[in-house]
Amino acid sequence: MTKSGQERKNIKPGMEVDIVLKQDQRTGKTTRGIVKDLLTKSPNHPHGIKVRLADGQVGRVVEIIEKS
Template sequence: MHGDGRKRAGIAPGLEVDIVLKQDQRTGKTTRGIVKDILTKSPDHPHGIKVRLQDGQVGRVKHIVTARPQA
């Protein structure tokens, strides 16, 4: 279930993901963290589902690192 972050069904709170922050969209630099909230309402998004990480950063999921939520 590893993969990209374009489908909302594949993302859940507790997953470890790589996201691209708004300010990093030009460079494509990713930031790793644990999903706290899913912000995108639609079932999929071409640029990645928008999430909030546990540390408060918001960005679009580029890659799902772990397939199982962290406790």
């Protein structure tokens, strides 16, 4: 079960997510990581909430990885 990354309320620091980095937007290649900061201020965004991962990479959340 995965949640969409378009709503800010679904995303919290420490969660595991798949993001698309700016340079990967054309290909749609995703990068998995742990959320450090939420960068989008609005409650939702059609392309996904922008976050900074623990390793410093910035991108838009495509998918939230649910721990089973």
